[in-house]
Amino acid sequence: MYVVETHGISKIYGCNVIVDNLSLSLEQGQIMGLIGPNGAGKTTTLRMMMDIIKPDSGKVLILGEQMNADAQNHIGYLPEERGLYRKQKIIDSLVYLASLKGMNPVVARTRAMELLEKVGLSAHAEKKVEQLSHGMGQLVQLVSTIIHDPVLMIIDEPFNGLDPVNVQLVKDLMLELRSQNKSLILSTHRMNEVEEMCDRICMLNKGQQVLYGNLLDIKNRYRSNTLEVDYEGEFPPLSNVSDTKAANGKAHIILNGSTTAQDVLVQLVKSGLVIHRFEIATPTLNDIFISIAGKKNV
Numbered sequence: 225m226y227v228v229e230t231h232g233i234s235k236i237y238g239c240n241v242i243v244d245n246l247s248l249s250l251e252q253g254q255i256m257g258l259i260g261p262n263g264a265g266k267t268t269t270l271r272m273m274m275d276i277i278k279p280d281s282g283k284v285l286i287l288g289e290q291m292n293a294d295a296q297n298h299i300g301y302l303p304e305e306r307g308l309y310r311k312q313k314i315i316d317s318l319v320y321l322a323s324l325k326g327m328n329p330v331v332a333r334t335r336a337m338e339l340l341e342k343v344g345l346s347a348h349a350e351k352k353v354e355q356l357s358h359g360m361g362q363l364v365q366l367v368s369t370i371i372h373d374p375v376l377m378i379i380d381e382p383f384n385g386l387d388p389v390n391v392q393l394v395k396d397l398m399l400e401l402r403s404q405n406k407s408l409i410l411s412t413h414r415m416n417e418v419e420e421m422c423d424r425i426c427m428l429n430k431g432q433q434v435l436y437g438n439l440l441d442i443k444n445r446y447r448s449n450t451l452e453v454d455y456e457g458e459f460p461p462l463s464n465v466s467d468t469k470a471a472n473g474k475a476h477i478i479l480n481g482s483t484t485a486q487d488v489l490v491q492l493v494k495s496g497l498v499i500h501r502f503e504i505a506t507p508t509l510n511d512i513f514i515s516i517a518g519k520k521n522v
């Protein structure tokens with residue numbers, strides 16, 4: 225059984241199709257990256273999954289059923305616009321939120337302290353939320369999302385406001401959850417931020433699903449589209465490629481559908497450039513997005 229499935233869901237606001245006929249599914253023990261540029265329709269998709277807004281067509285199934293109170297208790301949802309009661313103590317806030325999900329307050333307190341320890345905030349448990357820095361607040365929000373041991377966690381922009389150390393800490397925590405057979409959906413416009421963690425990808429652009437499936441399969445499919453060159457001299461303009469970035473002796477080139485690596489090599493040799501390395505590289509998700517959408521990500 226899938227943890228979450230959407231079957232052809234669409235959302236229209238006014239004359240704008242915000243999400244267009246989107247189908248996806250996720251199994252237990254997998255992480256899915258819901259990725260795409262700003263305004264692609266990711267948050268709208270998550271809100272439909274969570275039954276906060278209704279799709280205009282199509283349906284969502286959570287654990288094989290339409291959303292209901294029991295299913296809600298098995299999900300941890302961290303929305304983009306977050307909020308905790310600023311005047312409340314962190315530990316009290318966490319216990320309260322866990323009790324809303326049906327958790328025994330004594331068990332919730334123990335679990336809250338364990339998780340606060342894990343994210344390095346146990347010494348702050350008795351502080352008020354308003355006394356935390358922005359990044360610390362984000363970590364507490366994350367704890368509140370996973371405290372009731374949900375089977376599915378849906379997290380909008382998981383790394384917003386976190387420094388690199390805490391990004392790594394949160395990534396490790398998420399991978400640990402996956403190893404416990406939990407499922408996660410991570411939504412972000414910073415596509416490369418989640419790519420090393422994801423088993424599956426759903427890439428949206430202007431409400432359309434432009435890429436979907438197993439991440440390794442996708443990367444292999446696009447492998448021959450990206451070149452890396454180490455060079456000396458002035459990097460020449462290239463014709464018939466989707467994108468070129470060249471600086472400090474290193475160039476990153478994304479081919480378009482009809483140009484081959486050999487075509488580019490010929491152009492470079494003809495230009496007289498000194499080439500130290502010429503390699504077909506594994507593309508990043510951002511590269512793949514550029515080669516699909518034909519423009520730069522924001």
Ligand SMILES: Nc1ncnc2c1ncn2[C@@H]1O[C@H](COP(=O)(O)OP(=O)(O)OP(=O)(O)O)[C@@H](O)[C@H]1O
Pocket residue numbers: 237242260261262263264265266267268269304412413
């Ligand atoms: N309630 C609404 N009424 C009208 N338009 C809306 C509404 N909610 C979202 N939109 C529009 O839908 C589009 C997609 O928004 P959404 O928040 O789903 O994008 P997103 O992919 O999550 O973007 P971001 O990465 O910037 O958070 C945007 O153009 C937004 O303005």
